[in-house]
Amino acid sequence: MKLWQEYLRPNSISEAVQALTSSPGQACVIAGGTDLLLDIQQGRHSNVHTLVDITSIPELNQLEVRRDLLYIGATVSLNRIASSPLAIEHAQALAEASRLIGGPQVRNVATLGGNVAHALPAADGTIAMMSLDTQVLVASQENIREVPLQKMFLGAGKTALSTGKELIAGFCIPLRKKNQASAFKRIMRSQGIALPIINLSAWLQREGDRIVDLRIAAGPAGATPRRIASVEDLLRGNTIKDGLISDAVCELLDQIQFRTSPQRATAEYRHHLVKLLLVDTLLEAWDRAG
Amino acid sequence: MENILNLNVNGTNYELPIIPGETLADLLRYRLNLTGTKIGCNEAECGACTVVIDSEPVLSCIYPAERAQGKNIVTIEGLAKQDNKGIHLHPLQEAFVTHGAVQCGFCIPGQIMTSYALLEQNQTPTSQEIRYALKDTLCRCAGYPSIESAIQAAADSLRTGQPVAPVELSIAENKNRVIGQIQVRPDAVEKVTGKAIFTDDLKFKDMLFAAAKRAGVPHAILRHLDIGRAKDLPGVISILTAQDIPGDVYHGLVIPDWPSMVGVGERIRYVGDTVAIVAAxxxxxxxxxxxxxxxxxxxxxxxxxxxxxxxxxxxxxxKNGNLLKHIKVRKGDVEEGFNIADVILEHTFYTSMTDHAFIEPECSIAVPRLDGRMEIYVGSQIPYADREQVARALGWPDERVRVIGQLMGGGFGGKEDIMGQIHCALLANATGRPVKLLFDRHESLLVHPKRHATRIRVKLGARRDGHLTAVETELYGDTGAYASLGEKVMTRATTHSAGPYEVPNVWADCYAMYTNNPPAGAFRGFGVLQSAFAVESMMDMLAEKLKMDPVELRRLNALQVGSITNTGQVLRESVGLTECMDKVRDEMIRRAGPNPFLPNLTVEDGLRNGKLVRAWGFAAAYKNTGLGGGAPDKSGAEVELYPDGSLEVRTSAAELGQGLVTVLQMVVAEEMNVNAQNVRVLIMDTDLTPDGGPTTASRQTYVTGNAARLAARSLKQAITSTLAEKYDLAPGHVKFIEGLAQVGEKTIPLGSVVADMQASGQAARALVEYWAPETKPLGQAGDMHFAFSFAAQAAEVEVNTQTGEVRVLQVISANDVGRAINPLGLQGQVEGGLMMGLGHALTENFIVEEGIVVTDRLARYRIPSITHTPQITSFIVEHPTQEGPYGAKGVGEIVSIPTVPSITNAIYNAVGVRVDRLPVDQEVLLWEIKNKNG
Structure with a gap:
């Protein structure tokens, strides 16, 4: 079985969308391909006729400040994000997550676009972007629409993208202002099938000893990546102190029903770790915002 | 649409037609014949296929060839520069050679290309930066410290323009002209330049490709098989099923119980059983x-x-039931031993299955020859056993089959059994064309034999003063669907199950059982790794109970010269155990102070309440060299002198990365008094090289090393008498000096003797079949083994008491190897063995649920990477064994055996939790830490 029949390398978004819609068989966007090709090869993805490689589209390969936003094109490699001074300055949680995904060789080709398009409930890049108020630019033949990241996920592995008609062009993240900061952390399990078992990303704005605003996302916390709004509400506007943090931990535990995944972690273990991650990540962001 | 692919590889422009679905790795390997780029997993996990594209390292196995349009690619073949003066290695290549970073060599192109990309951007990398860059470029020989030091040396050289600094390695205390000196591998340059050829790199005219239909169910009767539709697929040339096997259906190294294919109405015993094979x-x-x-x-x-x-x-x-073998060890009177004990402890331990995860998956090629013979190209640990088993399946005499052994990308015991050899021979026989059968990683994980999962109960009795009075053990070993070497492995587990101690009363029972899991067979440590984990944990438990220092307790009971082992063997010589323990303890105390086994709190963070606790742990081990147990243990070697003065040593002992070729080269060079570079090594060809026996049981340095030594001596004698006769002098006047023969006052080139010998009807070669000292079967007192290696190890771990995560920070290791032949090769064995032990303790777990393999991809079976590598300090202890070559005994296995218990004992010392199940599970560890602290 061939991995694909036809491989196209369009130079513009409109050519890419055109290629998707006019394929005689199933067409798929490929960026890094580090997940997609393995999924096809190992039979987790249906046969693909056309792969539309979007990595030659200049627009999708930009990482730059556009007015008050940081624009990260869908095909910017994770290594570039991890080492980009702009990303570290404005989206530190994302830079940290990008540094942790896969190995160095994989990060040279893997992209955030792929991370989001796969719609896994706990992809590191996605969770980091969830805390950064990210807008997704979705391109179709007609236009480019902006979709808030959390609205992109309809279920495990399912996105709001219209398959074969739309592609992710990039991401927009508000620039960091004074007293704002973010952090990302995760915990791995090194035994057996060795996978990250839980991750958490926090963004906050402080004013003296008070948290003015914040966003927290954790995975896996359900079928789709999600923010933990009630924890945010509980902390928002309050002064950070031990009691408040324990309340936040309790609220977080109320909000997330963990699953036991065989060979990865029990729900109880995740329950225990997410407490540590929340405190750790929150305080990291807190210190950075000071 | 473009239908031509333009790309630049290593400075050359190519215009190639596009092949849909092609990966860059396939393009490089099959179309450009740049086979230095290796495929280890084909799932973006191992890094072997790394190439550099526009300055960035990427994995070519998941890189669409069409994406390389217009790009510049550098592969391993592109680093060395060739001019009229010869090959100039890149400093990285040179450093990998001289620092001993190359063992089997299969991962090396990936290691070097990843490092090359790093050094292009950063010529002053820190250790941390190197580890970050090489995080996912796996080496199963695991010479990670050597790889790191090679990269540092190359970086220095690139930055300063100075030559690559030599390796910093304390050479052996005892050295001769060649033996005991640092010697680089004869195949190292080929391996760092990508020129080294492994089986999958070979091509033959009209070659077909094979695949095996695996059952996929663990236990069943094959009711119905229909190959009709498959036969009709264009391009399929032949499909064979069990009824097409002309000779024996069953194969096996000890017991022929393993069907090459299972026929209709017959029993499937594991998911990897084969029902049909295809050539296309x-x-x-x-x-x-x-x-x-x-x-x-x-x-x-x-x-x-x-x-x-x-x-x-x-x-x-x-047909004979599920019990492969009930193995018994009986010494003294255990009942009495427990009666006189002041303390009795009993505990049960569990070890998991593990996979060899050699980076090169199995590959065999069968080539039918016009004279009716069949050639098998394969990386095999036992070429002569392959020949016999292939011949039996074809119904042929052995001599009609020729096995031509290839470089092996790691073996570790996992390339002893038949994998694809018979299948490709059957298909080549049926089609009259060469047939290649290459496993992908998935198939490799499903099919080949694993390390035995075990359950081991240990009961120890001791006096108040620490003297052991009795040890009773009961072992269950999961030998899986077929016998493989299960009986031998579990015998070794059992005879070593009371540890490297002199115990007056021993009772051990072992049940090696068939199950529907993948077969279990040979794997570095050969059962002893499992039983050492159990008994060495018990020794620490006993030390605590008796309030004794764990090293003192071990010293008190340690085997020494004059001791009698469990099996009734009197150790007459070469027992360096106490010296190993002392060396490790002294170094540990020098670093950690007088109380290394007490927990040491390193970080306390108020809010998160996280604590990192460190402590040291200690363990000792012993392991037989050689087959033992009454098995005839012999090896043949032939040494030949050529007119140009060069020599060749030939044997069918196997090189799997462990460094035997260097050892043989050095042995012959030492005996003939020539430079090692003047000695070629030809191995693993059943037509050209005499049987070296299986490469297992850490036996080759001893057995084939001796055969080569004796063959060289015999040749030397023949040369001496030829010269003595020619010049009419007493043989005592003939001397060998640096490639020259000195005859009285005359000095003549050694090579010129070849003509003299031929003139007198003699060939300038000598063949010796060396028989190792006879051993006795288990149950008969006397020497069950002709030598044992000994080791002690201390590990410092750091346990995160909030997450249960464990890191190993440093390891001190001392190994009594009798005599270090090549300290550089030994260093690689120590590093790699230790890392394998570390993997077994902390990361590796081959999971099978109801016969179904869960860890069926490399992504799910985690072997240690450079980021897991602790600081490793190695002491060589040399208690020579009289019969071994220059005193040497085995080293391949002993190095990995004490690692697991030294880590788990350290965990106990850090947090008070006794690990009795491998691998250490961070979640379980965390709950136990929590329980303990209320």
Whole structure:
């Protein structure tokens, strides 16, 4: 079985969308391909006729400040994000997550676009972007629409993208202002099938000893990546102190029903770790915002 | 649409037609013949296929060739520069050679290319930066410290323009002209330049590609098999089933109980059983044909563990039942031993299955020759056993088959059994064309034998003063679907199950049981790794109970010269155990102070309440060299002198990365008084090289090393008498000096003797079949083994008491190897063995549920990477064994055996939790830490 029949390398978004819609068989966007090709090869993805490689589209390969936003094109490699001074300055949680995904060789080709398009409930890049108020630019033949990241996920592995008609062009993240900061952390399990078992990303704005605003996302916390709004509400506007943090931990535990995944972690273990991650990540962001 | 691919590889522009679905790795390997780029996993996990594209390292196995349009690619073949003066290695290549970073060599192109990209951007990398860059470029020989030091040396050289600094390695205390000196591998330059050829790199005219249809169910009767649709697939040339096997259906190294294919109405015993094999024009077609083969099964209840297999009502898997072997060790009177004990402890331990995860998956090629013979190209640990088993399957005499052994990308015991050899021979025989059968990683994980999962109960009795009075052990070993070397492995586990101690009363029972899991067979440590984990944990538990220092307790009971082992063997010489313990303890105390076994709190963070606790742990071990147990243990070697003065040593002992070729080269150079570079090594060809026996049981340095030494001596004698006669002098006047023969006052080139010998009707070569000292079977007192290696190790761990995560920070290791032949090769064995032990302790777990393999991809089976590597300090201890070459005994296995218990004992010392199940599970550890602290 061939991995694909036809491989196209369009130079513009409109050519890419055109290629998707006019394929005689199933067409798929490929960026890094580090997940997609393995999924096809190992039979987790249906046969693909056309792969539309979007990595030659200049627009999708930009990482730059556009007015008050940081624009990260869908095909910017994770290594570039991890080492980009702009990303570290404005989206530190994302830079940290990008540094942790896969190995160095994989990060040279893997992209955030792929991370989001796969719609896994706990992809590191996605969770980091969830805390950064990210807008997704979705391109179709007609236009480019902006979709808030959390609205992109309809279920495990399912996105709001219209398959074969739309592609992710990039991401927009508000620039960091004074007293704002973010952090990302995760915990791995090194035994057996060795996978990250839980991750958490926090963004906050402080004013003296008070948290003015914040966003927290954790995975896996359900079928789709999600923010933990009630924890945010509980902390928002309050002064950070031990009691408040324990309340936040309790609220977080109320909000997330963990699953036991065989060979990865029990729900109880995740329950225990997410407490540590929340405190750790929150305080990291807190210190950075000071 | 572009239908031509333009790309630049290593400075050359190529214009190639596009092949849909092609990866860059395939383009490089099959179309450009740049086979230095290796495929280890084909799933973006191992890093072997790394190439550099526009300055960035990427994995070519998941890089679409069409994406390389217009790009500049550098592969391993592009680093060295060639001019009229010869090859100039890149400093990285040179450093990898001289620092001993190359062992099997299969991962090396990936290691070097990843490092090359790093050094292009950063010529002053820190250790941390190197580890970050090489995080996912796996080496199973695991010479990670050597790889790191090579990269540092190359970086220095690139930055300063100075030559690559030599390796910093304390050479052996005892050295001769060649033996004991640092010697680089004869194949190292080929391996760092990508020129080294492994089986999958070979091409033959009209070669077909094979694939095997695996059962996929663990226990069943094959009810129905239909190959009709698959046969009709264009490009399929032949499909064979069990009824097409002309000779014996069953193969096996000890017991022929393993069917090459299972026929209709017959029993499937594990998911990797084969029901049909296909040969087709391309690999793609062969694999596609597998989907068209229709097999139906009547599934049967699964026997999933050895204890269940032993129950009277368990389904019966083989005609003689589920018990492969009941192994017994009896010494003294254990009942009396426990009666006189002041303390008795008993505990049960569990070890998991593990996979060898050699980076090179199995590959065999069968080539039918016009004279009616069959050639098998394969990386095999036992070429002569392959020959015999292939011949039997074809119904031929052995001599009609020739096995031509290839470089092996790691073996570790996992390339002893037949994998694809018989299948490709059957297909080549049926089609009259060469046939290649290459496993992908998935198939490799499913099919080849694993390390035995065990359950080991240990009961220790001791006096108040620490003297052991009795040890009783009961072992269950999961030998899986077929015997492989299960009986031998579990025998070794059993005889070593009371540890490297002199115990007056021993009682051990072992049940090696068939199950529906993948077969278990040889794996570095050969059962002793499992039983050492159990007994060395017990020794620490006993030390605590007796309030004794764990090293003192071990010293008190340690085997020494004059001791009698469990099996009734008197150790007459070469027992360096106490010296190993002392060396390790002294160094540990020098670093950690007088109380290394007490917990040391390193970080306390108020809010998160996180604590990192460190402590040291200690363990000792012993392991036989050689087959032992009454098995005839012999090896043949031939040494020949050529007119140009060079020598060649020939044997069918196997090189799997461990460094035997260097050892043989050095042995012959030492004996003939020539430079090692003047000695070529030809191995693993059953037509050209004499049988070296299996490469197992850490035996080759001893057995084949001796054969080579004696063959060289015999040749030397023949040369001496030829010269003595020619010049009419007493043989005492003939001397060998640096490639020259000195005859009285005359000095003549050694090579010129060849003509003299031929003139007198003699060939300038000598063949010796060396027989190792006779051993006795288990149950008969006397020497069960002709030598033992000994080791002690201390590990410092750091446990995160909030997450249960464990890191190993440093390891001190001392190994009594009798005599270090090549300290550089030894260093690689120590580093790699230790890392393998570390993997078994902390990361590796081959998971099988009800006969179904869960860890069926490399992504799910985690072997240690450079980021897991602790600081390693190695002491060489040399208690020579009289019969060994220059005193040497085995080293390959002993190095990894004490690692697991030294880590788990350290965990206990840090947090008070006794790990009795491998691998250490961070979640379980965390709950136990929490329970303990209330």
């Amino acid at each position: 024009e391309t690999q793609e077609i062969a694999r596609e044909a597998l989907y068209l083969i229709e097999a139906e099964y009547d599934e049967l209840p699964v026997v999933s563990d050895p204890v269940q297999a032993h129950k009277p009502n368990a389904p019966v898997l083989h």
